[in-house]
Amino acid sequence: MKKPPLLWLNISVFSITFLVSAIGVPLYIYFEGVSTSLIVAFLSLAIWSGLSITAGYHRLWSHKTYDAHPVVRFIFALGGALSVQNSVLHWSADHREHHKHVDHIDKDPYSISRGFWFAHIGWMLREYQAHRYGDFSNVKDLQQDPIVIWQHKHYLALTLLMNFGVPLLIGVLLGQIWGALLFAGFLRLVVSHHSTFFINSLAHIWGKRPYTERNSARDNGFLAFLTFGEGYHNFHHIFAGDYRNGVRWYQFDPTKWLIASLAWFGLTRNLKRVNKYQIEKARLEMLWQNAQRKRSSLVDRMGLEYDHLIQTIRELNVKRKAWVDAKREAFADNHQVKELKLQYKTLKRNFKQQKRVFRRQIALA
Numbered sequence: 088m089k090k091p092p093l094l095w096l097n098i099s100v101f102s103i104t105f106l107v108s109a110i111g112v113p114l115y116i117y118f119e120g121v122s123t124s125l126i127v128a129f130l131s132l133a134i135w136s137g138l139s140i141t142a143g144y145h146r147l148w149s150h151k152t153y154d155a156h157p158v159v160r161f162i163f164a165l166g167g168a169l170s171v172q173n174s175v176l177h178w179s180a181d182h183r184e185h186h187k188h189v190d191h192i193d194k195d196p197y198s199i200s201r202g203f204w205f206a207h208i209g210w211m212l213r214e215y216q217a218h219r220y221g222d223f224s225n226v227k228d229l230q231q232d233p234i235v236i237w238q239h240k241h242y243l244a245l246t247l248l249m250n251f252g253v254p255l256l257i258g259v260l261l262g263q264i265w266g267a268l269l270f271a272g273f274l275r276l277v278v279s280h281h282s283t284f285f286i287n288s289l290a291h292i293w294g295k296r297p298y299t300e301r302n303s304a305r306d307n308g309f310l311a312f313l314t315f316g317e318g319y320h321n322f323h324h325i326f327a328g329d330y331r332n333g334v335r336w337y338q339f340d341p342t343k344w345l346i347a348s349l350a351w352f353g354l355t356r357n358l359k360r361v362n363k364y365q366i367e368k369a370r371l372e373m374l375w376q377n378a379q380r381k382r383s384s385l386v387d388r389m390g391l392e393y394d395h396l397i398q399t400i401r402e403l404n405v406k407r408k409a410w411v412d413a414k415r416e417a418f419a420d421n422h423q424v425k426e427l428k429l430q431y432k433t434l435k436r437n438f439k440q441q442k443r444v445f446r447r448q449i450a451l452a
Contacts, residue, residue, distance in 0.1 A: 091214040098212055100171065101280070108274045115269050128257050128271040132169060134315075136279050139166025140178075141315045141342040148229055149179040152330035153346055156354040157234065164238040168245035169253070170279055176239045180226045184219070186327055189302045190291075199291035199303050207281075207288035250276065282313045290320040298369040299325040300376070308339065316340030325369060326361040334366060364404045367442075371396055374446070392445050399438045406431040 115121075143163025146152045155163075164175065172178055181196045188194035192201055196219075197210040210216075229235045238245060250272060258267030294305025304324035311318030311332070316339060319332040326334075333340030349355040375393045406427065413424045 091217060093213055094211065101208065101212075104273050104277050104280075107269070108277045111269050112274050115266060119263075119266065121270070122261075122263065122266070124261050125263060125266045125270045128254075128261070128267055129275050132253070132271050133275045133279055135166045136170035136275070137282070137315050138342060138345060139163040140170050140172060140283055141317055142345055143167055144172070144175055144178045145182065145317070146330055146342065146346065148175050148232075148235065149182045150327050151228070151359075152328060153350075153358045154356050155349070159349060159354050160232070160234045164234050165245065165249060168238065168242060169249040170283070171246055171250060171276060172280075172283065174239040174242045175235045176223055176226055176229055179229055180219075180223050181216070183225045185287075186324070187225075189304070189324060197287045199288065203288050203292065206291060207284045283317075285310055286314055286317050286320060290318060294318070294321070296321045297373055298322050298366070299373065301325075311339045316342045322366075326366065328359050329361045330358045331360065334361075362404065364400045368397065368400055371400075371442075371445070392441070392448065396438070396441055396445055399434065399441060403431070403434055403438055406434055 139162070143160070144167055147155055147160070147163065167175055167178070184194065184196050188198075190198055190200050192198055196216055197206045199206045202209075214220075223230065251268075254267045254272035255264065257271055258264035261267060290305055290307055290310050291303040292305070294307030294310070296305055298306075298321050302324050304320040306321040307318045309318065310320075316332050317323075319334070319338060319340065322329075322334055323332050330346050331340060331343040332338075333343060346355050346358060350358055371393065409427050409431075413427050
């Protein structure tokens, strides 16, 4: 089968930035050393570009998990150009296809089924998606956003401005032009690129699948650290409509923290969260599947425990809704509200105890 034609522009960008970083940065450090200001410049632009992809391209525009003020959208659009990962429109169109056809060897634009190299960077080196070029039918909603259209129309100019103009300005201000171009420009871009690409490659082969095994996505705390919280990929692929990826309070997800913090100032709103009992149900289903695979003698008895837990989750959801509705409607009978609250709290306490017992039995199975 004939291979698609090479994309020489992409090959040139990836090759030149890598070679300049690999050769130029060590030479600069050897002859000039590295100042704290250069490290700050590197980190500042890396954080701006990284969060613009995670909070902007990914969770805001691709998945519509929250709404953002035009100022926030504008900052993310500039940071997206700084990241050199194509326009919001292109990126989101590809990403929605990825979620729709995840792991499909042909329809998933960066399918891990074609290997690590393909998912990581190979899919961008040839015209594998020529039949989809310019097809934005799955992002019609984004075409109503004037900032998205503005960035798409002026993407090349914005990319040059952000990746050469901004580092050059920093270099002039610091009196270290070559250092700023190397650290805040080339090295920052290479690190940002491959950190993001790890989500398409490593996050589909390395890590745990605590929520679903219907696709290859994994949760990986180390990758979350490198990618501003995107490493909790197994959760994301089953609950893509949630603005969080690290759903646990202790999980490293600065993108989630940024979005929530901006909401305090009215800069983000309508933050979408999956019902917590749906999340618990997914986790319990995976625990149960794992126990069944072990074929333990406890499986039959634990089946009853599992069924009881699932029923309790449903009852918890119903009780919580009844309590919340009662508060919202401000019943004259305050006693009814208190009674519903008591029922919910009691059921929730019993559920936690049941879950602890179930997990302990799974561990012993």
